[in-house]
Every structure is written in C-alpha cells, then in structure tokens.
Amino acid sequence: MRKSTFPIAVNIFCLFCLFCFLTLPAHADAPNLISNGNFDQIKDNQADDWNFSSAKPEIFKLSFPQEKDHGNVAQMDVSSAVMSGYFNQAITVKPHTNYQFSALTQMNKGSILIFIHGGADKTKLDTRIYIQTLEDNPLVPWFWDKRWIEGSSGFPNRELGLIRNFVADPGKWEPVSIDFNSGELTSVTVSLGAYFKAGQYQFDDVSVTEIPVNK
Numbered sequence: 001m002r003k004s005t006f007p008i009a010v011n012i013f014c015l016f017c018l019f020c021f022l023t024l025p026a027h028a029d030a031p032n033l034i035s036n037g038n039f040d041q042i043k044d045n046q047a048d049d050w051n052f053s054s055a056k057p058e059i060f061k062l063s064f065p066q067e068k069d070h071g072n073v074a075q076m077d078v079s080s081a082v083m084s085g086y087f088n089q090a091i092t093v094k095p096h097t098n099y100q101f102s103a104l105t106q107m108n109k110g111s112i113l114i115f116i117h118g119g120a121d122k123t124k125l126d127t128r129i130y131i132q133t134l135e136d137n138p139l140v141p142w143f144w145d146k147r148w149i150e151g152s153s154g155f156p157n158r159e160l161g162l163i164r165n166f167v168a169d170p171g172k173w174e175p176v177s178i179d180f181n182s183g184e185l186t187s188v189t190v191s192l193g194a195y196f197k198a199g200q201y202q203f204d205d206v207s208v209t210e211i212p213v214n215k
Contacts, residue, residue, distance in 0.1 A: 030209040033092070034190065034208050038072070038205055039071075039072045039074045040072050045063065052088070054086070056082060060085045061076065062074075063076075070173075073204040074202065076200070081196050082196075086193030090187055092187055093186060095182055096183065097182050097211075098182075099179065100179050101207070101208050102176065103177075103207070104175055104176075104205045105168065105176055105203055106173045107168065109133055110197035110201065111130065111194070112130070113192075113193065116190050116208075118188040128162075129165075131166040133169070164178045
C-alpha cells in the first residue's frame with residue numbers, strides 16, 4: 001500500500017514558513033522610540049511628549065490640524081526669518097547603537113532643519129537633515145538633477161554625525177530619513193522645525209528605530 005506524501009509536504013511547508021519568519025528583518029518590528037510621533041495625542045493645543053523652543057516664539061503660530069490621510073499633523077506658521085524654532089523631544093538610546101530617523105515633512109516655502117543631537121566635546125552628536133524647496137534651487141531641474149543635491153556628507157575630521165540634504169516640491173509631503181550612531185550617549189534630542197525662513201511647515205510620522213546588527 002502506497003503511503004501518502006501529504007504529511008511530509010505539510011511538514012516541509014511549515015518548516016519553510018518558520019524559516020521565513022525567523023529571517024525577517026528585525027527592524028520591521030523595532031519599537032518607535034519617539035512618543036506621539038503621529039501627533040494624534042493633543043491636549044490644549046499642545047502635542048503630548050513634545051516641546052517647542054525658539055528665541056523668538058512670538059513669530060511662531062503652532063497648531064495641530066487634521067490632514068486628509070494623515071490625521072493630526074504638527075504645523076508651524078512662521079511670520080519672519082529672524083529666528084529658527086523647533087518641536088523637540090528627548091529619547092533614551094543604547095550606547096554605540098545604530099538608529100534610523102524618519103519623518104514626513106511638508107512646507108509651502110522656506111527651509112526645514114531636522115537634527116538629532118546630544119553630548120558635548122568628544123561625545124557630541126550632531127546629525128542633520130536640511131530640506132529646501134525647488135523654488136530655492138533655480139538650477140533644478142533645468143541644469144541640475146535633484147539627486148545631485150540630495151545625499152549625505154560627513155563633518156570633516158569630526159565624529160559628529162552626518163548631514164543629508166533634500167529638495168522638496170512646495171505643498172507636497174516629502175519622506176526623509178537618516179541613520180546615526182549613538183556613540184557613548186544614553187539620551188539624544190530630536191528637533192525639527194523652521195530654519196531662519198518664513199513659511200508654513202508641517203510634520204508627521206516621526207520615528208526613531210534601532211537598526212539590527214547583521215550577524
């Protein structure tokens with residue numbers, strides 16, 4: 001009597017599924033270290049777990065409007081270019097660990113600066129993302145490709161982190177990201193906001209996740 005091969009096939013299939021599950025990238029399920037990164041938790045026109053800082057707070061109007069397909073977003077309307085201002089949040093990190101920052105940004109004009117910072121002297125971390133609109137880059141796309149401006153560059157001879165540049169279409173959401181290493185730090189601050197230019201700025205889906213070590 002011929003034995004059925006069905007149980008063997010089922011076992012092989014189950015082992016294959018288990019193998020696929022175990023080899024999935026760990027960062028897919030890595031927790032977001034940013035609290036209220038989607039700005040859905042709002043009380044008295046203030047986003048929970050976020051602070052705001054500027055030497056000229058009177059030129060900033062902060063709000064958290066509802067946007068289609070996004071829910072609440074963080075918005076700042078800046079009336080003058082005399083000073084910068086930032087939403088910020090301190091997070092706990094593991095020393096000597098790689099992380100990825102990501103967010104969605106949108107502006108009608110101006111310049112955005114996002115920076116992850118902490119420590120001092122030899123332990124200092126200063127990783128930055130600069131975002132400008134296409135209107136502020138008249139050579140794009142007629143003479144320069146957008147990709148030529150975007151990219152990463154290090155601080156020469158200083159282990160402070162990286163700088164990454166982005167060029168965005170006014171009024172369109174732009175996903176941005178950058179990796180950083182925590183060095184000796186156990187806490188860093190994430191800041192995002194307007195960099196010395198008037199305009200309307202919006203932020204959503206802010207996250208910092210640990211990058212798994214390849215074994």
